[in-house]
Amino acid sequence: MTDKAADQNAGKAPDLALAVLNAIQNPVILVDVDGFIAFANWEAESFFGASANHLARHKVSAVIPFGSPLLTLIDQVRERKAPVSEYRVDLSSPRLGAEKLVDIYVAPVTTEPGSVVVVIQERSMADKIDRQLTHRAAARSVTGLASMLAHEIKNPLSGIRGAAQLLETSVLDEDRALTRLICDETDRIVSLVDRMEVFSDERPIDRVPLNIHSVLDHVKAVAKAGFGRDIKITELYDPSLPPVYANRDQLVQVFLNLIKNAAEAIGNRPDGEIQLTTAYRPGIRLSVAGTREKISLPLEFCVHDNGPGVPADLVPHLFDPFITTKTNGSGLGLALVAKIIGGHGGIVECDSQGSRTTFRVLMPASRGASEDDDFSKTKGHI
Numbered sequence: 001m002t003d004k005a006a007d008q009n010a011g012k013a014p015d016l017a018l019a020v021l022n023a024i025q026n027p028v029i030l031v032d033v034d035g036f037i038a039f040a041n042w043e044a045e046s047f048f049g050a051s052a053n054h055l056a057r058h059k060v061s062a063v064i065p066f067g068s069p070l071l072t073l074i075d076q077v078r079e080r081k082a083p084v085s086e087y088r089v090d091l092s093s094p095r096l097g098a099e100k101l102v103d104i105y106v107a108p109v110t111t112e113p114g115s116v117v118v119v120i121q122e123r124s125m126a127d128k129i130d131r132q133l134t135h136r137a138a139a140r141s142v143t144g145l146a147s148m149l150a151h152e153i154k155n156p157l158s159g160i161r162g163a164a165q166l167l168e169t170s171v172l173d174e175d176r177a178l179t180r181l182i183c184d185e186t187d188r189i190v191s192l193v194d195r196m197e198v199f200s201d202e203r204p205i206d207r208v209p210l211n212i213h214s215v216l217d218h219v220k221a222v223a224k225a226g227f228g229r230d231i232k233i234t235e236l237y238d239p240s241l242p243p244v245y246a247n248r249d250q251l252v253q254v255f256l257n258l259i260k261n262a263a264e265a266i267g268n269r270p271d272g273e274i275q276l277t278t279a280y281r282p283g284i285r286l287s288v289a290g291t292r293e294k295i296s297l298p299l300e301f302c303v304h305d306n307g308p309g310v311p312a313d314l315v316p317h318l319f320d321p322f323i324t325t326k327t328n329g330s331g332l333g334l335a336l337v338a339k340i341i342g343g344h345g346g347i348v349e350c351d352s353q354g355s356r357t358t359f360r361v362l363m364p365a366s367r368g369a370s371e372d373d374d375f376s377k378t379k380g381h382i
Contacts, residue, residue, distance in 0.1 A: 026121050031074060033114030035059040047120065048096065060118075065093040070118070073106045077116050083107035091120075153189070161186040205250065205343055209243035209366035212251070212301060216276050219255040228263045228274070236277045244299050245366040250340045254348075257333045258303040258359045265307030265357065275304040281362070297346060297362040310352040318350050 021028055027044035029037050036059050040052040048055060048063050055063065064070055069089050076084050084106050091100040103121040164182035171179060220233050244251075259274060266272035281300045310318065319338040341348045346363035 024119075026119055028120075029055070029060070029118045030109070031060050031116050031118060032112070035061060035074075037063070038115065044120075047122075063095070064091055065096075070104060070106075073104060074116050074118070077106045077108050078114060081108050157186045157190055205247050207245050207247050207344070210246050210248055210251065212241065212244050212278055212299070213237050213239075215248060215251050216255060216278070216301070219252055219259060220276065222256060223259050223263065227260055230268075230272075231263050231266055232273045233259075234273065234275045236275060238278050238280060241278055241280060241299060241365075243366040244363050246344050246363065250344075254337050254340050254361070255301075255303065257337050261333065261359075262303055262305035262307065262357070266305055267307070269307070271306070273306050275302075277302045277304065297364055299363045299365050301361045301363070303359045305357050306355050307357060309355055309357050310350060312352075315350055315352055319348065 021039075021041045022043075024041060025043060027047040028039075028041045029044050030039035032038040036057075037055040040048070040055045045051055045055070050063070060074070061068075061071055068091060069086060070091070073084050073086055085104065086106075087103045089102050089104050091102055093100070100122075105119040105121070107117050107119075109115040109117055161183055164179045164186070168176055168179040168183075216235070216237075220228075220235070223231075223233060255276075259276075262274045263272075266274070277300075279300045279302075280298050319334050338348055341361055341363070344363060346361060348359065348361050351358045351360065
């Protein structure tokens with residue numbers, strides 16, 4: 001490289017460094033030796049609700065809650081001259097907002113003695129991953145339980161039902177209602193076991209590139225012909241979305257379940273509305289088990305409703321098996337949704353604020369036939 005080229009590259013370096021820092025999707029600040037915020041990237045401006053110029057006039061202690069562990073971390077890094085990480089730090093305050101639970105990474109800046117760089121990771125992304133892994137573990141637990149139920153319960157139930165049918169022919173008319181009750185209840189238990197057996201199906205998923213809008217349109221038509229005939233269902237689609245690599249029948253099952261849940265939550269409300277939305281949201285990347293590859297989940301498919309919402313204490317467990325708010329619900333529908341989406345390498349989550357509930361599905365886009373075939377060998381497990 002010539003001296004002239006080297007000088008040109010050196011001149012571009014500060015601009016490039018600034019562009020890189022602003023491209024990072026986490027708040028990054030530089031705290032100088034006196035505790036002032038010497039630099040803040042765009043995400044930090046958004047996080048602290050102030051411009052970089054405004055932040056530069058204040059010490060970091062002035063923009064975070066009093067006694068925050070972040071101040072102790074900064075002191076530790078200055079003393080040890082080594083990076084420190086802290087997880088689940090509460091930065092909630094009237095200024096920053098409620099529920100600001102974050103992970104923090106603090107490192108010394110070797111060229112500026114006493115200065116440290118602080119990287120903040122909001123817990124929402126980490127919690128998505130944690131919840132998804134919990135859902136996978138729950139689905140595996142139900143898989144084992146389903147296999148046991150299928151083998152150990154169905155056979156005796158068949159015997160009980162057969163005996164009840166024989167008794168029905170010989171008992172008095174007033175007692176036939178009891179034998180009929182026995183048959184009906186055994187049929188109900190068999191139906192429940194059949195639904196749970198779906199969890200034990202671990203065969204590779206047959207997937208192809210799909211237009212998600214054709215899937216959602218089909219699900220909407222089914223809903224309007226039945227349980228959703230009296231509910232307004234609207235769409236807000238991004239027509240430029242790439243195909244999703246998925247099994248059509250399983251996606252239909254997922255969104256039928258989510259839309260039916262929304263319809264049941266709305267009930268007979270005259271202003272009840274369900275909205276289906278699709279969008280491209282780059283940013284979240286997860287590791288694929290057994291490989292060093294990270295996959296992106298840019299495709300966002302949502303089912304919104306204006307029903308009464310989900311109780312806050314139930315939201316973290318909503319996709320666990322046997323968790324339900326319905327009087328006669330089995331609590332398996334959303335667990336099955338989590339299993340199917342997880343099998344596709346995606347994530348499903350629920351946000352419920354007041355009378356606005358959103359079920360959000362994040363999935364990978366189709367990357368071409370050859371790449372999709374390679375990816376399918378991993379079975380989509382994260």
